[in-house]
Amino acid sequence: MKFTKIEVTGDSSYISNVTYWIDNGTANADMYVKRTLNYGLRVFVDLQMKLADSKKYQSLFSYDVDVCKLLNEFFRESLLRSWYRNLLKYSNFMENCPIMEGFYYIRKLALEPNSIPPYLRSGDYRLCCTAYYGKRNSKKQRSVSNLTAYMQILS
Template sequence: MEIKTLSPFITNVTYWIDNGTVNAEMQITHTLNYGLRNYIDLQIRLADSKKYQSLFSYDIDLCKLLNEFFRESLLKTWYRNLLKYSNLMENCPIMEGFYYIRKYKMAPGTLPPYLRPGDYRLSALSFFGRRNTKKFRPFSDFITYLTIF
C-alpha cells in the first residue's frame, strides 16, 4: 500500500495491515468543502507480466457521492462497508479532525463476480479542480495492491 499526501490539508498519515485487515489514521487540518473529487482506477495484472490493464475507472465528485448516499452503486456498497470500520464522514463538508479505519475487511458478497482471481491494483487520486488543467490541485494519492483468490 502506498499513500502520498500532496496537500498541507492532510497530515500524519499512517497505515498498516494486521491479520489481513486494513488500518489507517490521518489528520485533516482544514475543512474540505465541496469540490473534492476522486479518480478511482481498478486494474488487473496481465498474466506473466508486470503490466496492469484497467478494468474500470470513475471520476467522481466525492461530496455528491456522499450526499446521494442511498442511491445504489458498487462504490456506495464498498463505502457503506468501510463506514462500519471507521469514523469517516457520511456527508460534506468533511470537517477538520482525526480520522481512522480499524480492522477493515471486505464484506462477503461485495466483490462483483467479474473480478476473477488474480493480482489487482487500486489507485485513488483525490484532488480539487479538473485533472489535466491548470486548476488541478492534488490532495492525496493512494495505491494498494490486492490479490483475489
C-alpha cells in the same frame, strides 16, 4: 480478498500524520485532516488487474466522482457506494459533506464478499484513488491525497 500493500501520500496543507499498515490482510490507517474539505472535492478511482505473468496492470474500470454528491446520494446503489458503505463499518469517515477537520482512521478493513462483483476473478489487483480539486490532469488540479492499494482476490 486481502490487502497486500498500501501506499498513501497527501498534500501537507490538507493532510498530515498519515500512517498505514497491513494486519493479516486487512488495511489500517490514521490521518489528520488539517482543514475542512469543502464542496468541489473529487476522487478518481481506477481498479486495475495484474496481467498474467507480467508486472503490468490493466485498468478494468474507473470513476471520477464528486465526493459530496456521492455522499449526499448515499442510498442510491452503485459499486462505489457499496465500497464506501463497507469502508464506513471500519472507520470514522464522514457520511456527509463537508468533511470536517480532524482525526480519521481505518481499522481492519476487509472487503466483504458481497461488495466484490462476481466478474472479478481470482488474481492480483491494484486500486488507485486520487482526491483532488479542480480539473483532473490539468494545471488547475490540486491534489489532496493519493492512495494505492494492492489486493488479492482468492477463490
